[in-house]
Amino acid sequence: MVRLYNTLSRTKEDLVTREEGRVLMYVCGPTVYNHIHIGNARTFLSFDVVRRYLEYRGFDVRFVQNITDVDDKIIRAANEEGVAASVVAKRYTEAFLKAMSDLGVKKPTAQPRATEAIPEMIEMVERLLERGHAYVIDGDVYFSVRSFPGYGTLSGRDIDECLAGSRVDVDERKADPLDFALWKSAKPGEPHWTSPWGEGRPGWHLECSVMSERELGLPFDIHGGATDLIFPHHENELAQSEAATGLPFVRYWMHGGLLQVNSEKMSKSLGNFLLLRDVLESYPAPVVRLLMLQTHYRSPLDFSTDRLDEARTAYERIATAVRNLRWARKAPSSVSGATTEDRAALAAALSAARAKFEADMDDDFNTAGALSAIFELTRQANSFLATNQVSLTADDHAALERAEAEAAELLSVLGVSLPEAEAGAVYPFEVIALAAELSGYKGSDPREAANALLAAREVARSEKNWAAADIVRDGLAGLGFVIEDTAAGARVVYRDGR
Numbered sequence: 240m241v242r243l244y245n246t247l248s249r250t251k252e253d254l255v256t257r258e259e260g261r262v263l264m265y266v267c268g269p270t271v272y273n274h275i276h277i278g279n280a281r282t283f284l285s286f287d288v289v290r291r292y293l294e295y296r297g298f299d300v301r302f303v304q305n306i307t308d309v310d311d312k313i314i315r316a317a318n319e320e321g322v323a324a325s326v327v328a329k330r331y332t333e334a335f336l337k338a339m340s341d342l343g344v345k346k347p348t349a350q351p352r353a354t355e356a357i358p359e360m361i362e363m364v365e366r367l368l369e370r371g372h373a374y375v376i377d378g379d380v381y382f383s384v385r386s387f388p389g390y391g392t393l394s395g396r397d398i399d400e401c402l403a404g405s406r407v408d409v410d411e412r413k414a415d416p417l418d419f420a421l422w423k424s425a426k427p428g429e430p431h432w433t434s435p436w437g438e439g440r441p442g443w444h445l446e447c448s449v450m451s452e453r454e455l456g457l458p459f460d461i462h463g464g465a466t467d468l469i470f471p472h473h474e475n476e477l478a479q480s481e482a483a484t485g486l487p488f489v490r491y492w493m494h495g496g497l498l499q500v501n502s503e504k505m506s507k508s509l510g511n512f513l514l515l516r517d518v519l520e521s522y523p524a525p526v527v528r529l530l531m532l533q534t535h536y537r538s539p540l541d542f543s544t545d546r547l548d549e550a551r552t553a554y555e556r557i558a559t560a561v562r563n564l565r566w567a568r569k570a571p572s573s574v575s576g577a578t579t580e581d582r583a584a585l586a587a588a589l590s591a592a593r594a595k596f597e598a599d600m601d602d603d604f605n606t607a608g609a610l611s612a613i614f615e616l617t618r619q620a621n622s623f624l625a626t627n628q629v630s631l632t633a634d635d636h637a638a639l640e641r642a643e644a645e646a647a648e649l650l651s652v653l654g655v656s657l658p659e660a661e662a663g664a665v666y667p668f669e670v671i672a673l674a675a676e677l678s679g680y681k682g683s684d685p686r687e688a689a690n691a692l693l694a695a696r697e698v699a700r701s702e703k704n705w706a707a708a709d710i711v712r713d714g715l716a717g718l719g720f721v722i723e724d725t726a727a728g729a730r731v732v733y734r735d736g737r
């Protein structure tokens with residue numbers, strides 16, 4: 240049973256969905272006025288993993304994410320550049336979609352844009368006016384916060400605390416300072432649509448209420464976003480939707496923790512403002528994902544180059560371990576093989592890893608625990624390999640194949656991909672040329688060639704010809720391999736990054 244922390248109840252609850260076997264989920268998307276920063280990326284990555292795990296658990300997940308393509312920030316950016324707001328919105332929508340795909344975030348089931356839902360937003364404002372939850376002043380429409388008794392429940396504040404927490408508002412025409420705009424009359428040069436209250440555009444909060452209801456119906460199961468959206472954005476969405484429909488809005492509210500860079504709040508003035516696309520230029524997506532998933536999604540995350548480098552090392556270790564399993568599996572099988580106990584221990588380690596992975600992920604998506612289960616799995620498989628590589632039977636190969644498949648599957652639930660199994664990967668074909676040069680090998684099989692090199696090194700060592708032995712070692716190192724001397728004999732293993 241999946242359990243998740245619900246911001247509304249402030250406890251972990253069992254996930255019981257509206258429709259059996261289905262999860263209806265909405266995550267607030269970006270406002271497209273700039274490239275997304277690494278903090279936004281963390282939120283979207285967290286909910287991508289929530290979705291992937293629910294799918295792994297057998298749910299049919301309908302995942303909706305909006306794109307805010309009309310907003311004050313977009314209009315400001317467009318004015319600074321001297322172009323139309325739609326030009327800015329289109330450019331950064333495309334940049335956002337590319338950045339998400341580069342990070343390995345799955346495409347939403349539906350990705351509605353605010354500008355495509357204007358008639359429905361006008362319709363919701365009309366419903367709110369009819370029900371006495373909104374009022375019109377000079378072409379602007381405001382939601383009347385005090386008309387909705389539950390206001391403040393999600394963020395856990397009473398109305399007066401909400402007042403203290405909201406930004407000081409200069410508009411003194413409002414009946415109450417807390418009231419927020421449902422519809423704004425357009426100033427000259429701004430994007431605008433015709434409404435019963437004149438030319439204007441929707442307030443930001445409205446689109447999420449309208450598009451989530453249209454795509455998912457009410458109440459839907461999970462609403463996600465970063466912690467800083469709880470107030471006022473999510474509080475306002477909840478008030479609008481429940482006031483307009485009389486139905487409960489959302490069953491489970493999930494909020495992701497914020498991200499700091501080098502232990503400081505990210506800001507342009509501190510010079511630590513990191514865009515996702517810049518980070519992805521220096522670090523591959525699986526490394527960025529590993530770093531982020533090492534911290535629980537609700538906890539604050541400290542992002543730094545040092546931590547990225549550590550994550551890169553961790554990723555290389557796991558990739559190397561999996562490559563070694565691939566190569567060992569392709570070796571000709573021998574008749575002696577691992578002991579029954581060794582094989583049973585490996586099988587038990589695989590089952591234990593999956594059980595721990597699931598228990599951790601069921602417990603409010605504890606990705607750090609789940610990752611440690613995968614690391615332990617690859618460690619066990621490689622220690623099995625280190626003990627037995629020189630004499631693996633067909634049964635041993637099958638056990639290793641299962642270990643590799645297991646590691647790859649669990650990693651893919653976290654969206655962390657492993658390097659492709661490239662052709663000739665048992666050993667690169669260059670090893671044949673090296674063996675021909677140093678040992679006189681005449682065949683065409685990379686693994687035989689590697690063994691011929693090991694034999695040539697043994698001969699050189701027995702003749703105390705250390706220089707010749709070193710040439711073999713250095714030649715293999717040039718292809719990314721090291722020679723390990725084990726009790727059962729020498730073996731060649733791959734070492735990433737050397």
Ligand SMILES: [Zn+2]
Pocket residue numbers: 267268447472476
């Ligand atoms: Zn929203």
